[in-house]
Amino acid sequence: MKKIVTFGEVMLRLSPPGVNRLAQTDTLTMHFGGTEANVAVSLAQFGLQAHHVTRFPENGLGRSAAGYLQRHHVSTEFIRYGDGRMGLYFLEMGAGSRASQIIYDRVDSAFARIQANDIDWDTVLDGADWFHWTGITPALSQGAADCLLAGIQTANRLNIPVSGDIVYRSNLWQYGKTPQQIMPALTEGCTLVLGGKVLFSEIYGVVGSTFQEAGRAMIERFPRLRYITDTKRNSISASHNQLSAKLFDGTTVYKSRVYDVQPIIDRIGTGDAYMAGLIYGLLTFNDPQRAVEFGSAASALKHTIPGDVNLATVAEVETLEQGDSSGKLKR
Amino acid sequence: MKKIVTFGEVMLRLSPPGVNRLAQTDTLTMHFGGTEANVAVSLAQFGLQAHHVTRFPENGLGRSAAGYLQRHHVSTEFIRYGDGRMGLYFLEMGAGSRASQIIYDRVDSAFARIQANDIDWDTVLDGADWFHWTGITPALSQGAADCLLAGIQTANRLNIPVSGDIVYRSNLWQYGKTPQQIMPALTEGCTLVLGGKVLFSEIYGVVGSTFQEAGRAMIERFPRLRYITDTKRNSISASHNQLSAKLFDGTTVYKSRVYDVQPIIDRIGTGDAYMAGLIYGLLTFNDPQRAVEFGSAASALKHTIPGDVNLATVAEVETLEQGDSSGKLKR
Amino acid sequence: MKKIVTFGEVMLRLSPPGVNRLAQTDTLTMHFGGTEANVAVSLAQFGLQAHHVTRFPENGLGRSAAGYLQRHHVSTEFIRYGDGRMGLYFLEMGAGSRASQIIYDRVDSAFARIQANDIDWDTVLDGADWFHWTGITPALSQGAADCLLAGIQTANRLNIPVSGDIVYRSNLWQYGKTPQQIMPALTEGCTLVLGGKVLFSEIYGVVGSTFQEAGRAMIERFPRLRYITDTKRNSISASHNQLSAKLFDGTTVYKSRVYDVQPIIDRIGTGDAYMAGLIYGLLTFNDPQRAVEFGSAASALKHTIPGDVNLATVAEVETLEQGDSSGKLKR
Amino acid sequence: MKKIVTFGEVMLRLSPPGVNRLAQTDTLTMHFGGTEANVAVSLAQFGLQAHHVTRFPENGLGRSAAGYLQRHHVSTEFIRYGDGRMGLYFLEMGAGSRASQIIYDRVDSAFARIQANDIDWDTVLDGADWFHWTGITPALSQGAADCLLAGIQTANRLNIPVSGDIVYRSNLWQYGKTPQQIMPALTEGCTLVLGGKVLFSEIYGVVGSTFQEAGRAMIERFPRLRYITDTKRNSISASHNQLSAKLFDGTTVYKSRVYDVQPIIDRIGTGDAYMAGLIYGLLTFNDPQRAVEFGSAASALKHTIPGDVNLATVAEVETLEQGDSSGKLKR
Amino acid sequence: MKKIVTFGEVMLRLSPPGVNRLAQTDTLTMHFGGTEANVAVSLAQFGLQAHHVTRFPENGLGRSAAGYLQRHHVSTEFIRYGDGRMGLYFLEMGAGSRASQIIYDRVDSAFARIQANDIDWDTVLDGADWFHWTGITPALSQGAADCLLAGIQTANRLNIPVSGDIVYRSNLWQYGKTPQQIMPALTEGCTLVLGGKVLFSEIYGVVGSTFQEAGRAMIERFPRLRYITDTKRNSISASHNQLSAKLFDGTTVYKSRVYDVQPIIDRIGTGDAYMAGLIYGLLTFNDPQRAVEFGSAASALKHTIPGDVNLATVAEVETLEQGDSSGKLKR
Amino acid sequence: MKKIVTFGEVMLRLSPPGVNRLAQTDTLTMHFGGTEANVAVSLAQFGLQAHHVTRFPENGLGRSAAGYLQRHHVSTEFIRYGDGRMGLYFLEMGAGSRASQIIYDRVDSAFARIQANDIDWDTVLDGADWFHWTGITPALSQGAADCLLAGIQTANRLNIPVSGDIVYRSNLWQYGKTPQQIMPALTEGCTLVLGGKVLFSEIYGVVGSTFQEAGRAMIERFPRLRYITDTKRNSISASHNQLSAKLFDGTTVYKSRVYDVQPIIDRIGTGDAYMAGLIYGLLTFNDPQRAVEFGSAASALKHTIPGDVNLATVAEVETLEQGDSSGKLKR
Numbered sequence A, B, C, D, E, F: 001m002k003k004i005v006t007f008g009e010v011m012l013r014l015s016p017p018g019v020n021r022l023a024q025t026d027t028l029t030m031h032f033g034g035t036e037a038n039v040a041v042s043l044a045q046f047g048l049q050a051h052h053v054t055r056f057p058e059n060g061l062g063r064s065a066a067g068y069l070q071r072h073h074v075s076t077e078f079i080r081y082g083d084g085r086m087g088l089y090f091l092e093m094g095a096g097s098r099a100s101q102i103i104y105d106r107v108d109s110a111f112a113r114i115q116a117n118d119i120d121w122d123t124v125l126d127g128a129d130w131f132h133w134t135g136i137t138p139a140l141s142q143g144a145a146d147c148l149l150a151g152i153q154t155a156n157r158l159n160i161p162v163s164g165d166i167v168y169r170s171n172l173w174q175y176g177k178t179p180q181q182i183m184p185a186l187t188e189g190c191t192l193v194l195g196g197k198v199l200f201s202e203i204y205g206v207v208g209s210t211f212q213e214a215g216r217a218m219i220e221r222f223p224r225l226r227y228i229t230d231t232k233r234n235s236i237s238a239s240h241n242q243l244s245a246k247l248f249d250g251t252t253v254y255k256s257r258v259y260d261v262q263p264i265i266d267r268i269g270t271g272d273a274y275m276a277g278l279i280y281g282l283l284t285f286n287d288p289q290r291a292v293e294f295g296s297a298a299s300a301l302k303h304t305i306p307g308d309v310n311l312a313t314v315a316e317v318e319t320l321e322q323g324d325s326s327g328k329l330k331r
């Protein structure tokens, strides 16, 4: 069984039932999520041995968060516990022309207090087949950025493929560094990057007039890179989206079908579901076209599942990937 | 008031709230359902005097199941209680491109343990205007098949019309007999059969290149037959289907309008809702076209009602049958 | 901050969870609503100082109703308490081709028992910038009609703009008067009327072959009138509607865009949301076109919010009014 | 199987979840109850054939109320439907030193509009073994009192035993008659009366210094009477009561044990549970001591069951009646 | 109507349903509470005009918190909105021998960021009859302590009575000051102090061997003081407590009855309920004995009410204060 | 960290919310439990490395059951998946004098289909510090009994202590063997047995007039035995019990304090909680008195926790074990 390692913050998500607004609810539904942990949970459903590495507060919330990951078959053996708070976010789910809204409350979390040496990466990555990170982690604190860099470098030393979703959130990055200072060293270690030409230009100064050209320039700049991937979303409403993805391997751009998604049950984590599906595809199929299709189908399915994480199985993704979107009852 | 009798297993259905998956829920919603009992409940909403005949375990689950039927105005006076378990099924409701999934857990139920003589059919069918059965019942056990045959033969003797939905589920039929051995004798007694040309060929060896031709051949083979009916479903997704039905009376094929159903709240029991609507129509209208339209409209409405059973009234079905699908608020 | 005053009955709404039918639920969800109070709540969300004037029973239900208005930032300082019951309505929410259904239970409510002098309108309307009423109130009792007339006349004396939604419900008006006897005097005091040419003709005998002509005739008949407005709804199903509105200022008919609303979460109070948006627009923008667009966008958004009242903010309405219906997640 | 008939209003009960107050809830739990119907439901659980006679509004609430009785095995075949509203009550459940509170909203219900001839008592009471009524019914309207009297007289003519719980609620009796005018004729027809010496004196002017003496005087005054019974409750708190009952047969006073009830889950309908238990006991045991013990044990058990009705079985009551209050798990 | 002003932080409380543990729940129930706001809500139920002064984050959580206070009739007109987070606490409710547990998450809240001049105390306290604060506020930040001091001094200048609950929580006080430095100046302004001899000695160095002697010494040290009060709790289990209180007016110690509280529904805020009852009593009765009895009865009742705030009415408290703890149903 | 291994069936438990009866609920709450797995979960909360060994159906229910164990920190790495159904039980929770009732539905479960060689005990028990089994397992099937015997013999070979709760349920044992045939060989391998003199006599023919004497005789008969333990329960009602335990080490009988437990939230699994506490105590304290006290305190605490498993921590148990049952709030 393939072993995968992810690293990043997990937050407690609190949302009113259904599409109620915060101002009219007296109950909140709990989920836990975080972009990297979402990838781990999804890969665990696909049958891989997924380990998520993070740092939790040493209290009932931290233990519940670990319980959530375990319940969904992710190993928590490398999680550290200590001071700091549980990162939170409040999600008001939208519908139709009303957008969903998030209030983040993650400042000074136990994860943000992680230090470079808190994780013994040699032990964690021993025997691993993939390591995944995102641009959220280095945006949180110097310690998180340092610890991540140590992880990537260990993975490189052990010849483990590394994927990075280089997502940029401008309201993070409060600790005195810019992505331009921090991201290049992290990207050096990557085999696969999720991002588009705007981000490539802003963060690395790498330019190209098309996805393919920008991708080629990225591969030149970061020689370890073998794949560039990106997703595309046409938002007709909060309940109706159209999705697709593409994958560039330095030579060819492989494009997935376009998925028409309606209704949308829960849009959170659908990008992470794509990434997990793509990683699964690359590790399994030796066929970039099928990998990008598998990732896109996984992402489409995630829109039908409440919570941040994709609880779809390989069989379900394959059904959709192979063109059956009929949703016919399975007995 | 017309009296109708149905016969078959009722199962406790357990499903996570909303479209949650089993792996993420700590609560299950209860409904009771079974293809024949669903027909009875629907006809009870239409104002007929519906009796469902079955066998339940003699415990709190059996009593709750009876309470469920009674709550929805079906008489339980002919239900037997005894050993064996309550049949169950777990339903994970899908959405969009994610299919609903059922885990059946009905082996060795109290109903499957029924014996040929457990029901006093002369008493049960006294004064009845219709008797309905389906191909699920003879698939469960020799006792169930025997008891059903006794019921059909009694109905025939008393000149009560009999309808059979000849649905075939290959993972049932575990007791040593095949449908080819059992179904013909049951079908002999039918006035109306729900099925299509594939089933006619597989089960009875009756062939015809169109619905009409196959229907004509069935009527030749089973002289008591007056009507053949079938439904058609185009599954765009688990949330969006298109439905229609047709009815053949030996001469003419009457086709219903096509109903575009979106969103789908609960697809379970929509075929049974059609059958109940058709039976009501045939008993009431003396107009095959109107009967098949009434059945199709009833089936379309069932998609908007949670649970296995159609709780729509005659007035609601007529509104839709007469072309008003606007869903305008009624004050 | 602009002060607005509304006057009318508030009912406790009781509805099964989701789209369940009354016959299958053991729980009811509570909301409070009433066409005039709905306008007040919506304007309170837009930041205005909204006061609702009504009469509640002096018991836990009346106090809960007041608490509901306060929770949503409406002042209840002018509410009276006394004998009589809480008005109620039971709402069964439909979906697709199944219509929602309401059972009213409001006879002899505490509000219907209000008397002409129960409200000190000079105090209530002191400093007010708008007064709003609807045709439900004078339909309930002579006392309610008298008290409303006193309010309108006070507003006229204080030069406060008055809007009237002249909705007509034939099953109300049980106290011996007809709308033809009562409505003209109330309409005399109006600056703005919501209604269409059929109502104008039936209630006032004012005729016109188009909305514009009928509007012009109304303005002639009621010289205080400056605006006529109306909404239009195309009901494709209970889950899918198309909406628009128009506003006539004596010269020009301003038409809003057509909003395609799908899915519909809760259709109740969407007309009131339009009225609140229009009032806000007229008080804020000095641009009739923008006012009618703001009202229509507000109404469209209300369809996504559970309950009778529109909890959308100005920023949310403006996003939609300015053409962004993408529902993209806001972080 | 013994047939029992009860007659009276059934109300929809609405209560916040748990012990929340009305002012803090957004959800209400539904139950249906009424003192006479509660007796019918309890006897149905004991295996008798119970029919409740009442009049419901012809809408979804009336049909749900009938469904509730049917679900709990009470026959509704003699229920009438017509105009008028569903009677309601709002219940705030107390705990410890905080009392439960009820807001009644039952004026002008469909039941209160019943007329003397609405029920064909000869058909209803055909073959009945017991008829039960209470002092609530004649307090609601002249029609209800008349219809009840017709029922009692029919029972007398058919030699069916009649029990009357002569409960007096002063805030009812709004239609112009007093209990002193109405109750004696109803009591004439009774075999068994539930009440105490204060009521006997106030309503009938029948006095006695002890329960026994007052009972003897009642039997003299109403020669058809064979039994007088009463219950006693010591309220330590809303969560802790002590209960007992006594039964006088003209000769001996049979006293039950004292039941210490803690915790109290739902106190509503516990008197009705006693009455049902006593009726069952008198019909079954031919032993007044055992009958009063059975009734008291039934009443004690009802305190542990949510809702107005006693869902305990004969076996459960017998366990407690025979002294086992250990509550040990039954597998 | 008497006007009362309270000042302090309000937190969002999140707790699993019932007595479930955090590790086993997927839903959290919302309440809002804070020791000073709890006093305001309780006094609002008693019919006083209560204003709570605080600072909330300018987002949906801050607006929901204000809505909560308004729903329970507390005025929020003097509340400020700005940066910082919503203070939170997670509550796991215990039972029997299992203690309830709280995880606080209130660091850097919008309230803690309040500054000395953020509140215009002259406007806020205009016409006020009482001002209440607690030792939580000065423990949170220098700004909160400064702002509170300004409030107390304004109240003193306007001759408004001031009460202080001098509760000491050692894990607060993180901003560099000690209670010994901060509390004396605040206590200078008090008319009434809630505390005991241990606190008096630790915080002020004021000693006395009994409550009476220590109280006398406090009054000497703080000449504005007229009353010292304290509560006493005997914890038999998390579900069973015994409560009493005493009030010293410089001359006499008035002791309340001892209340045996079982079961305990929610123990949070029961001290605040005492304080509110005492304030109400002192403002209303001119009888110290009755005031302390009213406060104790209010506190006992609060144990039966879910949430942080006491929703009991004056009538309910008086029933218990006058010795009726029978919890008998009120119709 | 100590490693513990348990072996046995896990069932899905389905229960109505609160103390509702099956006949009145439409929702069921899910828990998973089984006497041996309950011990594992409890020990996992105490910080030990607990592995539960069982066989689950290869479907969503089996995966959810595994997720439940993982969520509560029990390793599922040695669990097998295959054919057969999920074992179920329906639990109706009682209160006061009403007993809880269980309907088992576990026949032919995936676990009952386990075969002797399905578990590689050498791998499973490698490095283990304790192995625990109960008399439920050998009662289910020959395969389960055989597989258990293999486990015990492997533990003996590896010198791992073995505990057996020799509980006897007469309605199990349906596969043709008696406990007298099967239990002795299993008991041969035990270090610790939970049981009393009645069971010792019935199952093994080992007699003794007191617990001490019977224990001594057991140790003679089964030379590997070092400890005999038993629990005692006085059931005052379903909501109020008194508990204690004793432990015999061949020389001395160590008795725990008596715990008065009121209220009882959930009685299921309280014996398993004792066993887990005792095992923890024996592995940790080297003090039999403290071990039996720790076990009894753990059992008392379990009564306050919903579900089958004890989620109490070592710190919580120690608080109670050391005499603090005050349930005082922990901040």
Ligand SMILES: [Ca+2]
Residues within 6 Å of the ligand: A024, A025, A026, D026
């Ligand atoms: Ca609400």
Ligand SMILES: [Ca+2]
Residues within 6 Å of the ligand: A031, A032, A306, A307, A308, A309
């Ligand atoms: Ca999730």
Ligand SMILES: [Ca+2]
Residues within 6 Å of the ligand: B024, B025, B026, E026
């Ligand atoms: Ca969950």
Ligand SMILES: [Ca+2]
Residues within 6 Å of the ligand: B031, B032, B033, B306, B307, B308, B309
């Ligand atoms: Ca159903």
Ligand SMILES: [Ca+2]
Residues within 6 Å of the ligand: C024, C025, C026, F026
């Ligand atoms: Ca239901």
Ligand SMILES: [Ca+2]
Residues within 6 Å of the ligand: C031, C032, C033, C306, C307, C308, C309
């Ligand atoms: Ca609302």
Ligand SMILES: [Ca+2]
Residues within 6 Å of the ligand: A026, D024, D025, D026
């Ligand atoms: Ca609330």
Ligand SMILES: [Ca+2]
Residues within 6 Å of the ligand: D031, D032, D306, D307, D308, D309
């Ligand atoms: Ca009930």
Ligand SMILES: [Ca+2]
Residues within 6 Å of the ligand: B026, E024, E025, E026
């Ligand atoms: Ca759970």
Ligand SMILES: [Ca+2]
Residues within 6 Å of the ligand: E031, E032, E306, E307, E308, E309
């Ligand atoms: Ca609260």
Ligand SMILES: [Ca+2]
Residues within 6 Å of the ligand: C026, F024, F025, F026
């Ligand atoms: Ca129910």
Ligand SMILES: [Ca+2]
Residues within 6 Å of the ligand: F031, F032, F033, F306, F307, F308, F309
């Ligand atoms: Ca559990």
Ligand code: NI
Residues within 6 Å of the ligand: A071, A072, A073, B023, F063, F064, F067
């Ligand atoms: Ni899982």
Ligand code: NI
Residues within 6 Å of the ligand: A240, A260, A261, A262
């Ligand atoms: Ni589309």
Ligand code: NI
Residues within 6 Å of the ligand: A029, A030, A031, A306, A307, B020, B024, E026
């Ligand atoms: Ni969820």
Ligand code: NI
Residues within 6 Å of the ligand: B071, B072, B073, C023, D063, D067
């Ligand atoms: Ni029904």
